[in-house]
Amino acid sequence: xxxxxxxxxxxxxxxxxxxxxxxxxxxxxxxxxxxxxxxxxxxxxxxxxxxxxxxxxxxxxxxxxxxxxxxxxxxxxxxxxxxxxxxxxxxxxxxxxxxxxxxxxxxxxxxxxxxxxxxxxxxxxxxxxxxxxxxxxxxxxxxxxxxxxxxxxxxxxxxxxxxxxxxxxxxxxxxxxxxxxxxxxxxxxxxxxxxxxxxxxxxxxxxxxxxxxxxxxxxxxxxxxxxxxxxxxxxxxxxxxxxxxxxxxxxxxxxxxxxxxxxxxxxxxxxxxxxxxxxxxxxx
Amino acid sequence: xxxxxxxxxxxxxxxxxxxxxxxxxxxxxxxxxxxxxxxxxxxxxxxxxxxxxxxxxxxxxxxxxxxxxxxxxxxxxxxxxxxxxxxxxxxxxxxxxxxxxxxxxxxxxxxxxxxxxxxxxxxxxxxxxxxxxxxxxxxxxxxxxxxxxxxxxxxxxxxxxxxxxxxxxxxxxxxxxxxxxxxxxxxxxxxxxxxxxxxxxxxxxxxxxxxxxxxxxxxxxxxxxxxxxxxxxxxxxxxxxxxxxxxxxxxxxxxxxxxxxxxxxxxxx
Numbered sequence: 001x002x003x004x005x006x007x008x009x010x011x012x013x014x015x016x017x018x019x020x021x022x023x024x025x026x027x028x029x030x031x032x033x034x035x036x037x038x039x040x041x042x043x044x045x046x047x048x049x050x051x052x053x054x055x056x057x058x059x060x061x062x063x064x065x066x067x068x069x070x071x072x073x074x075x076x077x078x079x080x081x082x083x084x085x086x087x088x089x090x091x092x093x094x095x096x097x098x099x100x101x102x103x104x105x106x107x108x109x110x111x112x113x114x115x116x117x118x119x120x121x122x123x124x125x126x127x128x129x130x131x132x133x134x135x136x137x138x139x140x141x142x143x144x145x146x147x148x149x150x151x152x153x154x155x156x157x158x159x160x161x162x163x164x165x166x167x168x169x170x171x172x173x174x175x176x177x178x179x180x181x182x183x184x185x186x187x188x189x190x191x192x193x194x195x196x197x198x199x200x201x202x203x204x205x206x207x208x209x210x211x212x213x214x215x216x217x218x219x220x221x222x223x224x225x226x227x228x229x230x231x232x233x234x235x236x237x238x239x240x241x242x243x244x245x246x247x248x249x250x251x252x253x254x255x256x257x258x259x260x261x262x263x264x265x266x267x268x269x270x271x272x273x274x275x276x277x278x279x280x281x282x283x284x
Numbered sequence: 285x286x287x288x289x290x291x292x293x294x295x296x297x298x299x300x301x302x303x304x305x306x307x308x309x310x311x312x313x314x315x316x317x318x319x320x321x322x323x324x325x326x327x328x329x330x331x332x333x334x335x336x337x338x339x340x341x342x343x344x345x346x347x348x349x350x351x352x353x354x355x356x357x358x359x360x361x362x363x364x365x366x367x368x369x370x371x372x373x374x375x376x377x378x379x380x381x382x383x384x385x386x387x388x389x390x391x392x393x394x395x396x397x398x399x400x401x402x403x404x405x406x407x408x409x410x411x412x413x414x415x416x417x418x419x420x421x422x423x424x425x426x427x428x429x430x431x432x433x434x435x436x437x438x439x440x441x442x443x444x445x446x447x448x449x450x451x452x453x454x455x456x457x458x459x460x461x462x463x464x465x466x467x468x469x470x471x472x473x474x475x476x477x478x479x480x481x482x483x484x485x486x487x488x489x490x491x492x493x494x495x496x497x498x499x500x501x502x503x504x505x506x507x508x509x510x511x512x513x514x515x516x517x518x519x520x521x522x523x524x525x526x527x528x529x530x531x532x533x534x535x536x537x538x539x540x541x542x543x544x545x546x547x548x549x550x551x552x553x
Contacts, residue, residue, distance in 0.1 A: 024302040069407045097291040123295030129305065135529035137487065139483040139497065140521035143504055143514070147328050215393075227486060230402070241399060242490065245406045253403055261395035268394035 014283025071251040076258065081249035086240070091259055094225050094236040095154055098263070101160020102221040106214060108161065109168025116169070117176035117202065118194075127173050133166040138224050142231040156228040156236070163224040164217040171213035211275040218268045221261055306332055314401065326511040335519060338512040345499070350520050354497040356412065357528070362420025364480070365473060367420070368427030372465075373457065375428075376435040382471035389432075392425040398479070401486045410491030418487050419480040426479075427472040434468025435461055468544055469535040477528040496521055 055061065055072050063070075071079075080087065116123025141159050149155040179202060187197045213222065229238025241256040313331045316322050339346060375382040401418045402535055408414040426468060438461060488497025499511060503514040 038380070038383045039386075042380060043387045046384045047388075066409065085485055122297060124294060125299075125301045128294070128298045129301045132526055132529075134527040135478045136522045137478055137485055137525045139482055139485040139500075140525070141516045143500065144518060219394055219396060223398050226396050226399050227482070230486065230489060238399075239414070242402050245402045245490070253406070256501060257396075257399045257403065264394040264396060265391060284503075 006109045008057075022260065038076045068250060071254060075251045076254045079249075080255040080258065081270065083255070085132060087237075087255060090235060090237050090240055090256075091263065093153070094229065094260075095263065097156040097160060097228075097236070098221045100153075101224065102164055102217055104157065105161035105164030105221070106168045106217060109165040109213070110172050112165070113169045113172035113176060114198075118172055118198075120177070123173075126171060127169055130166055130169045133162060134170070138163055138227045139231070141224075142228045145228070147230045151234070152272060153234045156225050156233070159228040160224045164260045166220050167216045168210070168213040171209045171216075173208055175209030176202045178209075179205055186226065207279050211271065211279065214271050214275075215268065218271055219264055222264050226260060244248070290453040324511075325507055326415050326506055327514070328513055330515050334512055334514050339519065342516060343514065346496075346516060346520050349494060349496045349499045350524055351550045352494050353415075353484050353488065354481070354524050354528070356415035356495070357419045357524075358479045360416040360484070361420075361423045361473075361477065361480040363416065363526075364423030364476070365427050365469075366421035368424045368472070369431055369469065371424075372428050372431035372435060373462075375432055376461070386432075389425065393429065395542025397422055397425060398483060398486065401483050404489050405487050405490045411487065411494075413488045415484045415492065415495075416475045418483040422479050423473075424477040427469065429432055430468045430472030430475075431465055437468075438464050461540075466540045467536075470532065470540060474536075477532050478525040481521075481525050481528055496524070522539060 055074060057067075057072065059065065060067070060070060113127070116127050121215050138159065141162055142155070145155040145158045145162075149158055183201055183205075184197070187201055192200070225236070226238035226241070229236040230242045233239040237256045237260055241253050244250070244253040244256070309329075309332050313325075313329050316325045316329050317331070322328065323453070371385075375385060398418075400421075401414075404418050404421075405411075405414040408417065425427060444462070446456055450458070484495070485497040485500075488495040489501060500517045500521070501513065503510040503517055536543075
């Protein structure tokens, strides 16, 4: 009986020691390999110094600016806190436009790319025509969409849809088409049907391309929603931004930018996480 | 011969699609104007041929305002491209600068940089300067990212070859690295070109005295009476965007003519 208990105590101690050691190594890992890495500490220090210089008005002195032209970071945060209810409501409104248009545009683009790759002889020209949508300035779209869908949320969703569609069509089509001929030969040798080739080969192969398009579309959709709201709107971050600039309330205008940027970073990371979940074979 | 036929085939199919879309447009316009009789059909969906006629009637004013907008966007675009190239070179030269700035440059892909356009106009209060600055900094980010990617993704074998010739490091850049990064630079410029035009127009909407954006606002203001003018302005805007894109595309073909995608047809046959 005794030896075993001693043994168990000993083993307990070793386990504790091991876990302690592990803790220390994780500690070291966090500090040495992560926090004190050049690629982390340099940008953090740069960001802090930049904000500090901004706060003590170094940029104002260099570029000869007044406070009403360029507010300091603290006043921006203050105005964010003061107007948090409006900002939250408007972010939700703009967020709905962004998300709705993003999903609709990406889905539509994907369907068009699929149709084009099923009928490549006529589809290729269609893809070229749709790719030219990419080159259309968004400001040109927004008044048209206002004419068609009124000045409600629908017109902005339409703008976001169109500006996210082109990238998806081009990328997904590339993904569907750029398949190694050997894979296709293998599928043909198994006498696979066209639908099977599509589901098992083309679709899976196109996933990285589709996610590349989704990542491009994150900022494209936010830009489209904001620019759409600059034009004719009575709600949303873009409206608030242009409205506050007209009346010269710069801190609130800056808070709109800050929130839109945070939304973009959050959205982008969400897409990246989804990508890692959907394509586990990509980075391994 | 085969490659020529293939290229012609693609061109013909694109052309057919464009004709098809214009036909659909005309047909829809006819239905909305003459069959369904919707309200204010002229503003919502005018006939395409009416717009073409209107553009030819107003070509002097459209050309004048369009070239102002395009000129400012192009100036900003050139400055932004040069600045982006310079920063990418500095970042590839110095590791510390790269570590410091790359998270910010990368996150510029995630944030709506064009949102700063009205703020820049608010700061500068000078329409010409703020159009150039806005177009410039919007060009700057994609160019920097893509150029840096090009400089970083050089094949190690090629670098070793250059090292084995004992190439001095400045010559490494002028003779090899910059040239190897050119295709990436062009893909950055292709992303940036329409955005620069958008930036220029956004500043005009905020209150510049001239340019295509002002024409757009004023024709929108008069509603039904100026509906054709409004649509013509939009078409010109679209035309400027696509033309700037195609211009970069042609420049790419001339300057980086060695790229395999320009010779794909030859390889296949």
